[in-house]
Amino acid sequence: MQVLHVIALLLVAITMAMALAHALEYPGKLRLSKESYLATQTIYYPGFTFGGICEVGGIVALVALLFLTPLGTLRFWLIAVALALMLSVQAIFWLVTQPVNKFWIKDLDLHAAGGRFFSLGGTKEVRDWKELRDIWEYSHMARSVLAMLSLIAVTVALASNP
Structure with a gap:
């Protein structure tokens, strides 16, 4: 079970790191023109698509941990909190x-997994690019805070008595 706990910890940490990376870019990205911002947005999708698998893996690992942890213990509730936070991130x-994302990449020729992944979900109506920028950037700030809280919860769970 300790191996599963470390795997969950790692997957939640990767999730937090990716969202935090986006959040930390925000001040610099505010200085970009529309053309530069739109060009910059398209560089994320190949790598972050594969990294996003960690989010799902983290949820699966947390569900497994929750199932294997005695009900009602501090560790159980911390893992439950971590899971709820990761579900909120998703x-x-x-x-x-x-x-x-679907708006930003509408003109890109994505291949294989990336193309299939970014075809999922709804689409934002076309609005002012700055409004879409702010929605995208603030969503990553919120995701980074929730993922960080999940990381804290799963770390404290690992450190607590079983």
Whole structure:
């Protein structure tokens, strides 16, 4: 079970790191023109698509940990909190971030897995690019905070008595 706990910890940490990376770019990206911002957005999708698998893996690992942890213990509740937070990270992605992603990449020729992945979910109506930028950037800030709280919860669970 300790191996599973470390795997969950690692997957949640990767999720947090990716969202935090986006959040930390925000001040610099505010200085970009529309053309530069739109060009910059398209560089993320190949690598972050594969990294996004860690989000799902983290949820699966946390569900497995929750199933294997005695009900009602501090560790159980910390893992449950970590899981709820990771589910919230996913909800924000699918309800807020992904529709904007689809707008940013509408003119890109994505191949294989990336093309299939970015065809999923709803699409944002065309609005002012700055409004879409802010929705996308703030969604990653929210995701980074929730993922960080999940990382804290799963770390404390690992450190607590079984």
